[in-house]
Amino acid sequence: MTDFFKRTSSGLLVLYALAAFGLLLIVYRFVMGLGAVTNLSDSYPWGLWIGVDVLAGIALASGGFVVAGTVHLFGANKYHSLTRTAITTAFLGYLIFIFGLIVDLGRPWNLWRALFNWNHTSPMFEVAWCVMLYTSVLLMEFLPPVFERFKLTALHEKWKTMVPWAIVFILGIFTFAMTDSLIWTVVVVFVLLFWELVFRAGLSPRSIQMPLLMIIAGVMFSTMHQSSLGTLFTLAPHKLHPLWYSPMLPVLFLLSAVMVAPAMVIFESIVAERSLGHRAHMNVLSSLGRAMPWLLGIYLVVKVGDLLARGAVSDALSISWQSFSWWGEVLLGVVLPFTLFLSQDLVQKRVGLLTAAALVVLGLVWNRVNVAVVGMIDLEGDVYFPYWAEIFITLGLISLGILGYRLASLHLPLHEEETAATH
Secondary structure, eight states: OHHHHHSSOHHHHHHHHHHHHHHHHHHHHHHOGGTTTTTOOOSSSSIIIIIIIIIIHHHHHHHHHHHHHHHHOOOGGGGGGHHHHHHHHHHHHHHHHHHHHHHHHOOGGGTTHHHHSSSSSSSHHHHHHHHHHHHHHHHHHHHHHHHHTTHHHHHHHHHHHHHHHHHHHHHHHHHHHOOOOOHHHHHHHHHHHHHHHHHHHHHHHHHSSSSSHHHHHHHHHHHHHHHHHHHHHHHHHTTBBBTOOTTTTHHHHHHHHHHHHHHHHHHHHHHHHHHHHHOOOOHHHHHHHHHHHHHHHHHHHHHHHHHHHHOHHHHSSSSEEEEEEEEHIIIIIIIHHHHHOOOOOGGSHHHHHHHHHHHHHHHHHHHHIIIIIITOOOOOSSSOOHHHHHHHHHHHHHHHHHHHHHHHHHHSSHHHHHHHHHH
């Protein structure tokens, strides 16, 4: 034990301590109930855990579908070196999100009900199916580095053969669950099977390492539930403050998830270089940085245009906690990094890229907390502020995710130079 403390940096010790303390509090939560560890109430049934662990966590994991889609669907092969780390971050992010949701909702033994009790009028029904299936797809995408690390060549070959059929099955089941139509299900499965047979016959090129159907399924599931999480809050027009309540919330949630994906990839790549010694490919990261003003600009135009269209400008100019928080989210999380990323000198330097990317990540988290917590109007006289145990459970889950990424990064060929060395 003494050797462990000598060989472990202070930062890692803090992460281990937060993770352990968070897990202890989670055990306490299941023994004593939500009331013992939260300030949630009937007026505020959703709080910090939904805002950070679920809404922000899901969005920050969007690098998986954005990078994989950009490389494998749109042919941007210069970003190929980032795909494995982005997929790993997404996979771990979704596992932590699911764990956090179980902590928030309780009764994990009832999770199976979403698979059999179909409610086509509920956004949560679609979100539950998309999250479960996308996590399954992420697991499939995550497996190749595991096969390579442990020299499981035979299993890897079986994986390449079986994955397309598994995706056809998953998409068929999803189509039936969403439409409740056997006809539509048969049509979708027939089209997908025809597609796969065309590839297998060699009539069209395919990626050997990442079957195209798997990438398409991952992008589809992720984009659907990223937007559907915004749809959830359109059900509360009188509860959510006008600065954030909008029929455009699904679009804004999706755009912000796409916007934060390159920033998160930049952030984790530079941090991994400094903490784990993995070389960051600055030419690739700089290219991502040059794309950021477009993504930030589109999101900003839609967000401000939506505010103007709804006549909510007076709310933004009022003196209130909500307006202060809205301006903080927009100025620090969108406008400032937009300005920074426009600098050609900045996108060539690690510190500049890291700073601008961190601001985008901060802005995304701020936005989700605003929607889930700050923007919730006090209708029944209650005031919600996170209990200390809520905060430490969230910090514990984040620490688990960071430690998981560190473990995977140290022991699996996730980086380009390591991948080349395994072949």
